[in-house]
Amino acid sequence: MTTADLSSTSSEFRALITQVDKRRHRKDRTMRVLIWGAFVLAMIPLVSVSLTVVVHGMQKLDLDFLTHSMRGVFGGADAGGIYHAIVGTLLITLFATLISVPIGLLTAIYLVEYGRGSLARAVTFFVDVMTGIPSIVAGLFAYALFAVFFGPAVRMGVVGSVALSVLMIPVVVRSSEEMLRLVPNELREAALALGVPKWLVVIKVVLRTAVAGIGTGVTIAVARVMGETAPLLIAVGTIDSINTNLFSGRMMTLPVFIYQQYQQGLVPCTPGQQNCIPTINYDRAWAAALTLIILVMLLNLIGRLITRFFAPKNLG
């Protein structure tokens, strides 16, 4: 081998490793564009939904709309509001939270602190499966449960609460379990070594440490079930006036109100008729949708703020 030979192969080699393989790079660039495109594409519906809800919703949303029910409102009259629906949504969701949080939290404690063996494995697996129950099936279950005891015409707020808690429990379990697992074992061991009984360790040490995260998880779970429509539609029904009793009679909720107004569609107004707006039902639906989204986003925001302000590290 001569030096010239060597230098020629080395330059060939250099050319080989520095040359750009056009085809491979074109493919790389195409995929990069496609992947960026996928993200941009997904933003279109998000932006479109938020924009239309805000633009259409702002037209009707005012204090009058928030503080009146639909009792006695008919035709295309520019009257009525969503007070009854807001009350119903808050009450039903609150009661669902009261059912779900103790069960969900205790289950999470079981899984983290006590769970061994096949029962724990089964619970973990079926909590995951439970997150996939269709909301309408949860509604049917709640209806069937109460219909067995109260007869087939049962329509009560509490039925809706039970349906929502079937959907909410697995979410609470999942998020609380994650938070409890983050609590360092040293804390438990230190407390046990001081002679604190196990149940007090769980309540005063483990829960105390994880309370911010659990609060966040619960708030986000509430936000998730607040927008559920189908179970409430079949379990609670619809009504035009205010009902604050969870245990008697139908109640209105915001999502069901949106659906009901949408179904009623355009109002046929005779030309020249006073106080008749053809699109009044759609306007109400958009305004109610804006209210619902504001409520849901507010809860999401509160959930994140809880973590920021109540995390143990900030407690000194």
Place this chain on the structure above:
Amino acid sequence: MTSTQSPPDAAPVGPPPLAPPARRRGRPGRVRVRDRGMSRAFRWLATGAGALILVVLAAVAVFLVVKAWPAITEPTDQLVAEVPWLHGASSLLSFVGPLIFGTVLAAALALLIATPIALGIALFISHYAPRRLAAGLGYVVDLLAAIPSVVYGLWGGLVLAPFVQPVWSWLGETLGWIPFFSGDVSPTARVLLTVGLVLAVMILPIITAVSREVFLQTPRLHEEAALALGATRWEMIRTAVLPFARSGIISAAMLGLGRALGETMAVLMILSPGFLYSFKLLVAGQQQTIAANIAAQFAEASPMSVSALIATGLALFVITLFVNMTARWIVSRRKDFSGAN
């Protein structure tokens, strides 16, 4: 020195006091701590809550069966006479058939549209987006899941359907020879393709979230090895990330499928229903899904119709349970093998 009181400042003298007799002398090895009183009560309470979850899931199945039983056992001719929307079907099964078909078709359509986009977004967040932005972008995608389904229905019916109608007309004219796009294109676009589009938007977040997690778990060394061998970024993803994430992607898609199967409001508010075994995606009045049918008929149903509706709900429950259990099983099985280290 046997006195109980010794001066505190005195140095300990004499033999150290005898250790108390070991109580657990007969039990070598690990000492088993038994909890008593409140601790035991609390343990039982927590275990009871865990068991309650299983009871609830079983109760869902039991109560649905109990309420569906009258319709399942009723002779067909009486059932058809009592339930107005059976459309003279020859049996409950032949009525549920088209509904199951419609449900699966709508969900499959949504999955077909959503999966590639969701994988793109997940890859974007895990491997393409600037690192500092990635977490925030993931949160933005999760916002799609925070929008209530009824709002998607409202948007789909009033905004999206009029918007896509010209596109569907064009599809029907130019691609009408494909069976999916044949027939008279609906002038209102209240058709299955529009529904599939909205459902796809609704299941994007879950598919994205699960596959993003899996992509992020790819062993760093695999990725660096691929890059060191001269792979471009896409080749690195194709050779290192995707094979590692395959089972995760499958289960993510199945979770999305489970969501789409059970989604009610978007279908109810957009689709103009029909009860046919039809693949025509652009024609109105062809298909209907189980969930939307229940919501549409439930309000003014007689006891026997309610029973029949609950029977269809039971079918939906079984289908989604199967899909979700398969998905979770794939995920849990993957956990055992994911240790690539």
